[in-house]
Amino acid sequence: MSFDNKSSNRLATSNSGVLGWHAAAWQSIVGEKSRWPHAVLLKGERGIGKLAFAQELAKGLLCERSETLKSCGDCTGCNLIAAALHPDFRDVVPAAASPEIDEIALDRARDKAKKPSALILIEQIRELTDYVNIRSQRDVGKVIALYPAESLNVNAANALLKMLEEPPPRTYFLLITHGAQKLLPTLLSRCRQIALPAPDRQQALGWLAAHGIRQPELSLAQAGGAPLQAAGFxxxxxxxxxxxxxxxxxxxxxxxxxxxxxxxxxxxxxxxxxxxxxxxxxxxxxxxxxxxxxxxxxxxxxxxxxxxxxxxxxxxxxxxxxxxxxxxxxxxxxxxxxxxxxxxxxxxxxxxx
Ligand SMILES: [Zn+2]
Missing domain, CATH: 1.20.272.10 (Zinc Finger, Delta Prime; domain 3)
Structure with a gap:
């Protein structure tokens, strides 16, 4: 996987804003910037907006002005994130992953002959070593987002574990998963876990309607209640x-x-x-x-x-x-x-x- 600026800032330019049903979870952490742990696992059902939450976290951690995790939206760090050009942000996804990361997308990728890998491979974790160990360019911090974390293969997960043992100061790993039960227990134990709730039906339908999704009720049912997945049909x-x-x-x-x-x-x-x-x-x-x-x-x-x-x-x-x-x-x-x-x-x- 190449780490050119465009590919490594996908998360930063995905959906913006924490979704309404995650507001309480966001409020519970927004004041913790100064003591933010180096590894966090965001977990929850598929298609409920975990990436949007991670995006806000990354913005907050790299914001050069805000004392909290609520980014100012105006500083150089915020502007670099908005332009998908922040040098201290990386995301790591399977080579085959589409912008819409879900199990079906991963499995679709497996359908193709000579397909790119649907897993996060050890080479991708090794490529992070230099990035993790050099000083951050903006001198604020570094953020690495990995998703879906359950697609880390065993070797990659073990390599990541080593990295998590002694990370340099202000290096923040954000792991995002809808399959936490598939992760190595040792990896789970190194992360602070934040469970993100699914929306209730009315919240999900309201969100779909606001985004102009036709047949919102049927789409939501077909997606098993996951609005972001429903919006992707x-x-x-x-x-x-x-x-x-x-x-x-x-x-x-x-x-x-x-x-x-x-x-x-x-x-x-x-x-x-x-x-x-x-x-x-x-x-x-x-x-x-x-x-x-x-x-x-x-x-x-x-x-x-x-x-x-x-x-x-x-x-x-x-x-x-x-x-x-x-x-x-x-x-x-x-x-x-x-x-x-x-x-x-x-x-x-x-x-x-
Ligand atoms: Zn800012």
Whole structure:
């Protein structure tokens, strides 16, 4: 990974401002600039605005005027950050990561042959050594943001641990994760952990509406309540989703025709949609509610009555296993056919099929 100014200041120019549902968390730390720890882990669900929070932290730590973590927005440090040119800021992400960092984006990256790595590699941590050890150029401090932290491979995590043992003064690491349980316990123990909450439904819907997202309720449901993820669904996403649903809800399900129609879709997306579909079937059967597909209530209700519960759980488990390999499977058509045949088996367990 190159550390040219443009690529190393991505975080600094991402969404601006702490999101409303993180205001309390922000207020609880804003006065701590003078005693800010050298390693912090920001953790919380995917798509809730952790990067925006980290961005404000980085700005505050590098601001040359403010005594608190609330940056002044006007000093040289603040202007350099705003221009994505601050020499004392680095971010470290997987080479394959898109601006929208989420699990699906990472898995999509794994889809591509000869793809760039979806992990943060030890070389990237080693490249930080000089940066960490030389004096900061603005003489205020240095900030290194790593995200998603769960994409650190074991070697990279161990190299980072060494760096965290004795960091030079005013060197601040910000680790950001939606998979804290996947991090090495030794790494966790070296970080101050800050848990960032997800918004409630009204906050999330208000934010989506303010950002001009069409179908905010459906988008939010499909994203499992994560507004920033919901805002990232583009036109292609909805076209592919509609195509899958047309097949899943057809009066007579045809697995091979469905697989053929979906073969150009990203496998990870297909698995994700199916996981949500079968989750809703199980949720509907057990709790009587729908989480991800509120626009398909009628067809889900009709479908679920005829399905065998054990088969639903079997298919759900199979999807979890397939998700692990979806990014590595080279034969998309075969992969999708197997999934659809398995879904067909589920349907035959009941009176549909
Ligand atoms: Zn400033």
């Amino acid at each position: 583009d036109g292609d996403y909805w076209v592919q989703r509609a195509s899958l649903l047309a097949h899943l809800t057809a009066p007579r399900f045809d697995p091979l025709a469905t697989a053929e129609a979906l073969r150009r879709h990203e496998m990870v997306c297909t698995v994700d949609w199916l996981q949500k579909w079968v989750f809703d079937l199980i949720f509907l059967k057990v709790v009587g509610k729908i989480r991800y597909y509120p626009d398909c209530g009628e067809v889900l209700s009709k479908l679920v009555n005829g399905l065998d519960s054990r088969e639903m759980i079997r298919f759900s488990k199979e999807l979890s296993d397939q998700r692990e390999v979806a990014g590595h499977s080279l034969n998309a058509q075969l992969f999708t056919e197997q999934l659809m045949l398995s879904y067909s088996h589920l349907l035959r367990s009941g009176r549909y099929g």
